[in-house]
Amino acid sequence: MSFRVRLFVAILLAVLLPLAALALGVRQEMQRRLSAEYAERVTALVTVTEATIQRESAAIDSRLAALASDLGEDNRFRLGLRGDAASRKYLLDYAGHAMRLAGLSYLQLQDSSGKILSSGHFRNEFDSRQPELPAFLRANSGSAGLIKARTPEAPVLALVRMDSLRLGGVAISLIGGVEAEGRLLAAVSPGPDLGVALDYPGAPSRPHNDRVVRRLTLPFLDLVNASGARTDTAALLMTQSPGTLEELLRGVGRWVLVALALTLAAAVIAAAWLSSRISRPLRDLASKTAAIDLDQLDQNFDSDRPDEIGALSRLLGMMTERLRNSAARIREAERRAAVGDLARQINHDIKNGLAPIRNVLRHLGQVSTQDPTALPQIFEARRATLESSVEYLDTLARNYDRLSPGVDRRPCDINAIVQQVVRTASGDATGLRVQLDGRRPQALGDDLMIRRVLENLVGNALDSINGKPDASVTVSTEQLVNGSAANAAVRIVVTDTGAGMTQAELDRVFNDFYTTKPSGSGLGLSIVRRLILDLNGSLRVETAPGVGTRMIVELPALPQGEDLR
């Protein structure tokens, strides 16, 4: 995980965790306060409901008392009560008129036998007998009663009270009330989340979700029951619909989620911006540092930042400066070393070129001393060696003049080069033999470079057998065809039966300036290896101390059919 991502996550968590805690806290606190508020409202509702019932009961009482007082003065009612036919209709209609005037929704006048003399809510129920109703109300004289009574259209629930009077020797009960489900419940309308409902035998079922929070009981009389009037208990239920509170909490939850989502989005953007801004100088430093190389030490680490990043940048700048200085010193040392190498190589190559000339001159000197007459003949015989060495030196000089000895790839007759080298080297040597492949293998390379390789290898082999009378050096050539024509090669093997090399000597044999010879430069095999590599060839050494050494050179062969000669 990158530093930038870690920074991003850290900022995000730093914003979101406190916010989530705040949201949860707000929700919990709202739930607690709403629940407490509901509890207070329920208590208030109970108080209001009880007060409403008491107030309605008192109002009913006062209206019934007024009606009873007025009835005592009503002669037509009295006549109707005594059976006067002309006042009969007045008697029947009395309760209807009185009920409307008194603002009641239930009024019934009954005699002592329970016969209905006049009914306001059900005018045509006259002469029916309902002795249960006065008895029920007398039994509950201290409180209002709830009754279920008949009307022409449908049963009605009424909160009723009773008053009485005596008229013409007849005891009359005035039973009046208000419609309970409409008027009474509407008077205590508590709002959408709290409800007041009447529960009584045969009441319609309430919604299952509503929770009853308080219950006020009332005596109840069912006058509509098929099996006769029945006394029971009814209740005013204060219910709470959980839906409102839950809806409120859901709403709070929704808004908390919205706030969290918005904050998350803002925090992501801010964290991404901040982490990018904070990590950008580090990324720049990393980028500059990655670009540093010995060839590229020109990175600018200057910074005016006063913080740790500025200090780091300045430190990197100083380090780069030190590297620049060190690189300059290294390049100077390398240059000097290269000049020395070059001088030694030139020295070595010139010695190689001068050695045949020296041999020929020594041979001519011996002939001029011992047999002067043979001098022209010998000179003529060794003249090619002299010319070849001179040409070698001339070419060498041109190459050094160019200072870039490029490989001029041409078909090279390996047998001819071997014969030329052996002829040059065999002037004062014995035991030098040649085994040439009769197919005249041709390599793709540079005659001069191949000759330099072979002169070095043959020279080293001859040096290794110096002092061993039975030792020999063999130079062999071979055309190799391994698989495809592209893999064709020419192998040249220089084998000596000289001293051989130990493993330690073999490990160092290609190092520059390593030599076991008193007058050697230590560059011969190093040059051989570089030349072979330049010719895209390979060099292997097989050696054993006291047995001898095989130097195996393989060069790319001229593709078949491309003999340019």
Add this chain to the structure above:
Amino acid sequence: MSRGLRPVNDSERLFSRTLFPPLLRLDCEGKIGPGLVESWTPDSAGAWTITLGDPAQFDPDLRISAAAVASNVSPSGGGGVPGIDSAVPLNGRQIRLFTSGNQESVLHALADPALAMPEGLAFESPVSDRLLELPTQPDQPVIQLRLPPIGDPRDALDQGADLIVTHDPSLLEYAAGRPDFVIHQLPWSRTYVVVQPGSAPPLTAETIQLEPQSLAEAVEADARVAHPPFWWLEVSCPARDTSLAPVTSQRIVYLRDDDVARGLAERLVALAVPGNGVRAAGLETSELLVALHEGSELAYIISLPKHAAQPCRELKDFPPGASIRPLIDTRAHAIVRRGAPPLAVDWDGTIRVVRP
């Protein structure tokens, strides 16, 4: 179901009788007199040729043509008159009626007001504004007919109404105290019956303890226990070929505007055994006609005329196999301002304005 031009209460009957004079009039003794038909002549083939008088009506749209009368009285017209086999309009005013049976009874049947009403016209259409102004002679005042509701009818009297037909005892009591009005007691003209479809459980003593004597006290009208004869017991009308589903309703229904019917329905509910669920319900005219036709209610409180020119027409909407039980007779009172235009009472007790 549209009730067409069928009047359902006293006010509408007064309206329609004034708007649509019957083809022939019967007086209270059963004597035939001219109505829309000004002459009727028998021929030797047993047919009647009737001649329509001046067809001028209050509204040109309400005129009835000879063709419409022929359609109304012909059996092929959907209604028909018992005894008339066919009716052929001879010209714009004359119709020839081919009869079978008693020719006199055919003329009595022509007193049915429904035969003089154009088909396809709803009752609400000509009186949609509840007010009708009757043109009279140029030098005579305009006669206005107004349907309820008209507010407190006592206010109508105070504001100059010349005639109010009413059942309201308090209005009668008020008018009795006014020397400028005369109260005429009209004949017992309506009989309220309780109708039950054949598929409904009958009202018996176990369900409703019917006390006929107390029913008159249940209504706010001049009422008495129903007196025979009851014409529906003397006729046999073809029943609709319809099978009705068993009645599950416990409602006793009545016309919502009819206070007498309401009082009777409520009294029946009061007399019902508690707990059996019987209840009263007032319906609009069209709802009541649909319910009656379908026979879907427990019982119907219906007002029938004491006399019917065409009994089967009166019963045509009753459900098949319906039982008809008479409850009370009622009569209205006409409160007439002294010096008002002349009035007449038709054979069926309907009052009408006699236009100058």
